[in-house]
Amino acid sequence: MTESADSESLFEAPPLAEQERMVEAILFASAAPVTVGELHARLPHGCDAPAALEQLVKRYEGRGVRVARVGDAWAIRTAADLAFLMTRETVETRKLSRAAIETLAIVAYHQPVTRAEIEEIRGVSVSKGTIEQLLDLDWIKLGQRRQTPGRPVTFVVTRGFLDHFGLGSPRDLPGLKELRAAGLLESTPPPGDGAPLEDAEATDDMFERSPPEEETDHASDDTA
């Protein structure tokens, strides 16, 4: 059935409606998300998978299943509001420890992140089992090594993570923008490495002893 190079150039790509049907069939047949690259590899030559996908997404809006984006891949998933019908399909997953959940969140929001950075954020050492569990679940994977002394490995989240939590991309993580704006996703080393600030006095005692109501104003309580 595979077409030869000759026939590929002889036949035009099927009409978009037909491509949409094909994408529909492929996505329905697969339990795992299918990348656009895989779609192109399986569709006849000349097909425009993104265009077909766009139509398909629209077609399934409001249906019992929907066409969901998972990173660079696509999958058909049941509509979340129908979860109550699915008790039979529900998979009992091992309950994740708080450490695992926090570690996962840190990897997701800070990726790529090293183990040392995870430990710095959590304030405790990360047990080996926690990382292993997340790797096992295929929710995190090794990223590129950090180009710093020791070249530590970094962790990033996977497509499986995006799929599990219904995220189109890591940018869709809830509250990501706010956290970034608040500077909470920056890697801030503890003070002590650089020279002490000259105007240390200016911020003198900003946390000190004021009644809580007044502490909201950072600048007003410099006197001690």
Add this chain to the structure above:
Amino acid sequence: MTESADSESLFEAPPLAEQERMVEAILFASAAPVTVGELHARLPHGCDAPAALEQLVKRYEGRGVRVARVGDAWAIRTAADLAFLMTRETVETRKLSRAAIETLAIVAYHQPVTRAEIEEIRGVSVSKGTIEQLLDLDWIKLGQRRQTPGRPVTFVVTRGFLDHFGLGSPRDLPGLKELRAAGLLESTPPPGDGAPLEDAEATDDMFERSPPEEETDHASDDTA
């Protein structure tokens, strides 16, 4: 999320369009075809599964997947005309073994020919697999039985053979004289006499690799 028995009687069944969504999600997520009875058991009280199914079947008409009846149950299946998308066929081209080529040549030049005659000409026994492969390829077929003791079957070449080798009839095969003229009948093996094949067929073609002097052994068997 599941409704209690009380609330079931208090609330009306969801609208049919909503029931259709529910059936869609259930069929999609189910690991096996779902019967109407199972649908009723899973849908909210008062739903009309056959009606919802009927709408769903219609909705998927002409789509890439269809809602199909499987015995007394229902399932979502790939549209029959798109089945080709579900298989990835890899075509591998391999050269026919020397044993098979020689056997084929003997059938072509000597047809109708019995297995014993092929063996006599080749000087080695013909493996069952070789004959079967040629039969499978539809290049040889059984001819009439020879009217000799034992009534052995004979082999002849097929139309498919002639087509593949671009011959109008078996008589178009180049004769011995032409073979000699083409330099193919010299005692030295013709160029392109594939060395790579030899190992694979050592068992079938044990005489092929022997120096000519040793061929006296099998040749002397033919006398008497």
Add this chain to the structure above:
Amino acid sequence: MSEDFIEGPARDPDPDAVAERLAAEALIVDVDGFEGPLDVLLTLARTQKVDLRTISVLQLARQYLMFVEKARELRLELAADYLVMAAWLAFLKSRLLLPPDPEEDGPSAEDLAAHLAFQLERLEAMRKAAARLMARDQLGRDVFARGEPQGLERSRRVVWTATLLDLMQGYARLRTRDDFRPFVMDRDGVFTMEEALERLRPLIGTVAEWTDLTAFLPDGWNADPARRRSATASTFAATLELAKNGRLDLRQAETFGPITIRGRA
């Protein structure tokens, strides 16, 4: 005053101290449930009921030190990192209370305090983010994949090829091999010793008189010189074999003279 009723040193007449002390005691109860000092500090910080950005690190340090002290009183074994944190906070507390020493190197107490506050805020933020993440619709719990995936079948098809040239070469190879056969196969003119032996054995017992060897050549092998030569040679070789076995006597009167044989009784 109320704090007089509380065990242990009451250093601070501030009514906040009561809450701190109670908080410290509450923490002791489930100290095993904490994931290290930062976790404890975050819990303590929440008791201040303020935005973490405006938290009083000095107050926090006091709360923490009280927590450690309480644990000691109850002879509770605290992990080493809790004590390291206690030592560091005691240091930070003294630095925050004393006027800054312009001679001193290193980060100011305020920088250190600010960083601790940042760490707490960041940990809190990550915990909230984790909670939001886990509250999302999850695959296999709220959202479901295809239950009966059809997958992608992989089939492999082998196409066997052969060209007419392959066929011709193959046949030529066979016929070429046949060309060698005449050298070994032309046995028409060869009478083997085995054949001669077979012929002589039953005859020899009956030969009582000396008889010429050539009389024993098989019929039809006399006319053609080549055939006669082969038959003679093999018959002679056969008589030598039979003589060796004691089956006959062999005689030649003179060089190149006729050879005669006679059977032994």
